[in-house]
Amino acid sequence: xxxxxxxxxxxxxxxxxxxxxxxxxxxxxxxxxxxxxxxxxxxxxxxxxxxxxxxxxxxxxxxxxxxxxxxxxxxxxxxxxxxxxxxxxxxxxxxxxxxxxxxxxxxxxxxxxxxxxxxxxxxxxxxxxxxxxxxxxxxxxxxxxxxxxxxxxxxxxxxxxxxxxxxxxxxxxxxxxxxxxxxxxxxxxxxxxxxxxxxxxxxxxxxxxxxxxxxxxxxxxxxxxxxxxxxxxxxxxxxxxxxxxxxxxxxxxxxxxxxxxxxxxxxxxxxxxxxxxxxxxxxxxxxxxxxxxxxxxxxxxxxxxxxxxxxxxxxxxxxxxxxxxxxxxxxxxxxxxxxxxxxxxxxxxxxxxxxxxxxxxxxxxxxxxxxxxxxxxxxxxxxxxxxxxxxxxxxxxxxxxxxxxxxxxx
Numbered sequence: 001x002x003x004x005x006x007x008x009x010x011x012x013x014x015x016x017x018x019x020x021x022x023x024x025x026x027x028x029x030x031x032x033x034x035x036x037x038x039x040x041x042x043x044x045x046x047x048x049x050x051x052x053x054x055x056x057x058x059x060x061x062x063x064x065x066x067x068x069x070x071x072x073x074x075x076x077x078x079x080x081x082x083x084x085x086x087x088x089x090x091x092x093x094x095x096x097x098x099x100x101x102x103x104x105x106x107x108x109x110x111x112x113x114x115x116x117x118x119x120x121x122x123x124x125x126x127x128x129x130x131x132x133x134x135x136x137x138x139x140x141x142x143x144x145x146x147x148x149x150x151x152x153x154x155x156x157x158x159x160x161x162x163x164x165x166x167x168x169x170x171x172x173x174x175x176x177x178x179x180x181x182x183x184x185x186x187x188x189x190x191x192x193x194x195x196x197x198x199x200x201x202x203x204x205x206x207x208x209x210x211x212x213x214x215x216x217x218x219x220x221x222x223x224x225x226x227x228x229x230x231x232x233x234x235x236x237x238x239x240x241x242x243x244x245x246x247x248x249x250x251x252x253x254x255x256x257x258x259x260x261x262x263x264x265x266x267x268x269x270x271x272x273x274x275x276x277x278x279x280x281x282x283x284x285x286x287x288x289x290x291x292x293x294x295x296x297x298x299x300x301x302x303x304x305x306x307x308x309x310x311x312x313x314x315x316x317x318x319x320x321x322x323x324x325x326x327x328x329x330x331x332x333x334x335x336x337x338x339x340x341x342x343x344x345x346x347x348x349x350x351x352x353x354x355x356x357x358x359x360x361x362x363x364x365x366x367x368x369x370x371x372x373x374x375x376x377x378x379x380x381x382x383x384x385x386x387x388x389x390x391x392x393x394x395x396x397x398x399x400x401x402x403x404x405x406x407x408x409x410x
Contacts, residue, residue: 007187008128012137014186015121018084019144020151021175022117025091026056026110027148028155028167031241031256035159042100046242050370053238055104057363059111061356064119068352069206071120072345077188079120081179086113088175095168118355122335123348127189131405132279134339135289139275139332143268146328149237150264156241156256209346218341219350221399226334227357228392229297232304232385233327234362236263239369240307240320243378247311259320266321270296270328278333282405289333289340290400296329297393301386308383340402 004010029036030053037043043052071079090110097103122138129137158167213219240263245255274292281288299322306319335351342350365385372381 008125008133008137011128011186012125012140014182015080015125016141016144017178018080018117018121018182019141020148021084021088021171021178022114023145023148024152025087025148025171025175026114027152027237027260028171029053029094029107030238031152031154031156031252031260032159032164032167034252035156035164039164040097040100040103046370046373048100050367050373052100052104052107053370054363054367056107056111056114057234057359057366059108060115061359061363063112063115064355064359065349065352067116068119068349068355069209070116071123071348071352072209073206075188076120076124076348077182077186079116080124080186081182083113083116083120084175084182085179087117088172088179090172091168091175092172093168095165095172115355119348119352122351124189126335126339126347127344131282134406135278135282135292135332135336136272136275138335139271139328142271142328142331145331146264146267146271146324149267150257150260152260154257156252206349209343209349213342213346213350213353216341218400218402221395222338222341223354223357225392225396225400226354227361228388229300229327229330230358230361231365232300232323232382232389233358235365235369235382235385236307236320236323236327237362238366239373239378239382242373243307243382244316247316247379248313258317262317262320263324266324267328267331270325271332272328273325274329274332277329278336282336286340286402286405287400289337290396290402293330293333293337294393294397296326296331296333297389297396299323299326299329301389301393304386304389305383308379308381308385337400337402339406340404341407343407 033043033049042048087110090106090113094103094106097106121141125137125141126134155164155167158164158170240259241252241256244250244259245252248255250258274296278289278292281292285291303319303323303326306315307323310316310319334354335347338347338350338354369378369381372378
């Protein structure tokens with residue numbers, strides 16, 4: 001089966017479910033605060049809730065480069081299976097938490113296990129797909145993340161109907177069972193005989209890979225371009241339900257699904273559109289992926305203004321939809337753009353470093369917006385994020401100039 005022409009797309013399908021579980025398990029906590037704070041009093045302050053969300057991001061960010069290095073040197077199938085099993089077990093255990101300290105440490109462990117997935121999963125998909133389908137394949141995989149984000153919004157609904165513990169128990173068990181499906185059907189990408197003989201004697205060197213990446217000015221620009229949009233990206237993931245509830249004067253059981261479904265649906269459309277456009281554009285213009293990503297990111301700038309300052313359902317939902325569509329176009333092209341500047345031997349390492357910078361930006365903004373919420377400034381601070389996104393967009397368009405559609409060697 002792994003040698004069939006359709007198997008590269010089967011890989012995308014298998015990992016799509018993993019991506020969904022990856023985001024659903026981490027995201028549903030953001031909508032269940034009202035239910036959880038009845039049993040865990042420390043969650044009554046937004047600052048403490050911000051700490052709980054931020055610890056995941058800090059640990060996730062610290063682990064990401066190491067996760068990439070590991071993925072470049074081991075069988076990625078088993079790394080993905082192990083990662084999924086552990087974070088699903090942690091999700092299950094969160095349903096048994098009795099206090100803030102237990103939740104805090106479980107979120108930290110989840111940060112370690114979830115960090116191992118993204119570099120391995122994206123590099124595996126990139127290896128299975130050529131320039132003609134790479135952005136679309138990555139984009140389809142990204143829709144799994146968005147679907148997980150949307151379903152995570154129903155955590156509040158399940159918590160309201162049953163309990164927050166039931167939500168954690170249910171989703172944790174689903175992930176544990178799906179890890180068995182991956183054991184049966186997921187395969188590592190096999191290289192040809194010549195490449196296999198070479199790789200068996202010359203495995204990727206961690207120090208050499210880091211030296212090549214960190215001495216490449218284009219990689220530093222990609223890091224900046226990836227990190228800056230992560231500020232509003234993570235702000236939307238973690239605080240948009242709260243913003244919807246505040247601006248529209250609705251309760252969280254309604255705001256959670258409304259906000260996450262809006263972002264997920266628009267991002268779903270954005271990554272598919274951005275993937276198709278990028279794969280076609282790059283066949284005619286080597287900067288096609290960069291231009292596609294830039295168009296998407298430009299759409300998020302006015303969206304952030306209206307998300308923060310809008311006070312009607314139409315304004316806020318329309319702005320969130322526009323943000324999700326643009327961010328989806330951006331998201332679909334990060335790994336494909338990286339492939340134009342980084343060797344295939346070190347793609348997971350490179351993406352791990354990128355993930356670290358993006359997540360650290362997310363940890364900062366999540367914690368900061370928690371304090372901003374307590375101070376009553378969430379809406380204004382959301383709107384201000386558009387300015388720094390514009391800065392990153394200008395840097396990307398001015399400096400990123402690939403010399404090849406894909407870099408496959410050192």
